[in-house]
Amino acid sequence: MEHKERSHRSYEWGMEMNHEPKILVVDDDPMNLMVLEATLKQLGYGVLTASTGKEGIEKAQQEKPSIILLDVMLPDISGFQVCEAVKAQRALANTPVVMVTALGDRESRLKGLEAGADEYLVKPIDRVELTLRLKNLLKVKAYNEYLEGMRNILEAEVAKRTQELQRAYEKLDEAYLEIIHRLGRAAEFRDDETGAHIQRMSHYCRILAREIGLPPEKQKEIFYASPMHDVGKIGIPDGILLKRGPLSPEEFEIMKKHTIIGAKILSGSEHPVLKMAETLALTHHERWDGSGYPHNLKGKEIPLEGRICSLADFFDACTSPRAYRPAIKIEEVLGIIKEAKGKHFDPLVVKAFFKALEEILATKEKYTDASEGERRTEKLPPR
Numbered sequence: 045m046e047h048k049e050r051s052h053r054s055y056e057w058g059m060e061m062n063h064e065p066k067i068l069v070v071d072d073d074p075m076n077l078m079v080l081e082a083t084l085k086q087l088g089y090g091v092l093t094a095s096t097g098k099e100g101i102e103k104a105q106q107e108k109p110s111i112i113l114l115d116v117m118l119p120d121i122s123g124f125q126v127c128e129a130v131k132a133q134r135a136l137a138n139t140p141v142v143m144v145t146a147l148g149d150r151e152s153r154l155k156g157l158e159a160g161a162d163e164y165l166v167k168p169i170d171r172v173e174l175t176l177r178l179k180n181l182l183k184v185k186a187y188n189e190y191l192e193g194m195r196n197i198l199e200a201e202v203a204k205r206t207q208e209l210q211r212a213y214e215k216l217d218e219a220y221l222e223i224i225h226r227l228g229r230a231a232e233f234r235d236d237e238t239g240a241h242i243q244r245m246s247h248y249c250r251i252l253a254r255e256i257g258l259p260p261e262k263q264k265e266i267f268y269a270s271p272m273h274d275v276g277k278i279g280i281p282d283g284i285l286l287k288r289g290p291l292s293p294e295e296f297e298i299m300k301k302h303t304i305i306g307a308k309i310l311s312g313s314e315h316p317v318l319k320m321a322e323t324l325a326l327t328h329h330e331r332w333d334g335s336g337y338p339h340n341l342k343g344k345e346i347p348l349e350g351r352i353c354s355l356a357d358f359f360d361a362c363t364s365p366r367a368y369r370p371a372i373k374i375e376e377v378l379g380i381i382k383e384a385k386g387k388h389f390d391p392l393v394v395k396a397f398f399k400a401l402e403e404i405l406a407t408k409e410k411y412t413d414a415s416e417g418e419r420r421t422e423k424l425p426p427r
């Protein structure tokens with residue numbers, strides 16, 4: 045009775061090879077096929093056969109054999125071409141290929157190796173040599189598969205950790221931006237302006253930045269930075285900040301300091317939003333013609349963000365009611381802005397303002413002071 049010479053159930057590098065290794069034999073000679081099939085079965089291997097190169101490639105793709113024994117001389121395509129085709133496929137690239145031929149010459153061996161063959165056997169096949177070669181190739185294959193499995197596990201783990209890190213970063217960034225936003229609200233609380241003012245300011249600034257053509261990243265930064273433009277009001281005494289009616293020249297000098305105080309509060313950060321907030325705090329009262337404060341900057345000496353914030357702040361202040369005056373009519377405010385083009389305001393920003401006027405007015409309607417109670421619990425707008 046035929047018996048298998050050895051069992052292929054073994055443990056290799058922690059992997060259990062509990063399946064019978066399948067050897068695909070590709071040979072056009074029926075006698076060779078029969079002899080090899082019988083020998084391999086006796087050695088305990090499962091055997092698949094193919095008698096042409098194309099059939100060999102098809103069976104390799106379908107059956108994923110453990111090893112391919114490949115005759116060089118085939119009726120359709122050469123064994124070298126079959127070997128190349130097999131090695132070119134990702135799923136089969138690790139499948140060992142043994143070229144089997146009657147040609148023992150150096151050129152054929154080199155050609156076989158060039159085609160990616162792993163081993164070379166010369167007919168007539170020595171049974172002991174065949175046994176040892178197959179055993180070694182199976183070990184190498186199991187080792188390669190183990191390494192590939194480990195690499196896949198590691199890659200999946202790295203991808204998972206990267207995703208977790210990304211989520212943690214996003215959460216941190218959200219919390220950071222929310223704190224910045226709430227700092228802006230805190231600064232506004234003592235004033236008669238409401239939280240809706242900084243909501244509108246954010247949107248006006250972003251609309252203007254977009255209309256001027258600033259990149260999306262800058263639009264985002266100005267959106268989050270603009271609520272802090274008046275954070276320096278924290279340092280202004282109540283008697284001046286909350287005074288009903290016009291300020292005396294001395295009081296106004298103190299009031300002007302909210303720009304410098306705000307910039308000091310926000311200075312020294314590496315975060316782009318806080319850096320921009322510092323710029324806005326310092327420059328939002330500068331004027332295009334140099335008549336603003338605190339440094340009487342003129343024209344393009346004033347950072348563009350500051351020029352944007354200046355117009356947005358002015359428009360919102362004029363169109364919002366104050367304890368000492370009602371809101372100024374839109375038409376009147378638009379007239380003032382037109383008149384102040386090239387004087388108080390940068391002509392470029394004024395142009396952008398009128399181009400986006402419809403959207404600005406819609407934003408004004410959406411974020412009204414009356415709805416402030418609701419807005420205090422509103423989530424931050426999407427970034």
Ligand SMILES: [Fe+2]
Nearest residue numbers: 273274328329
């Ligand atoms: Fe201000």
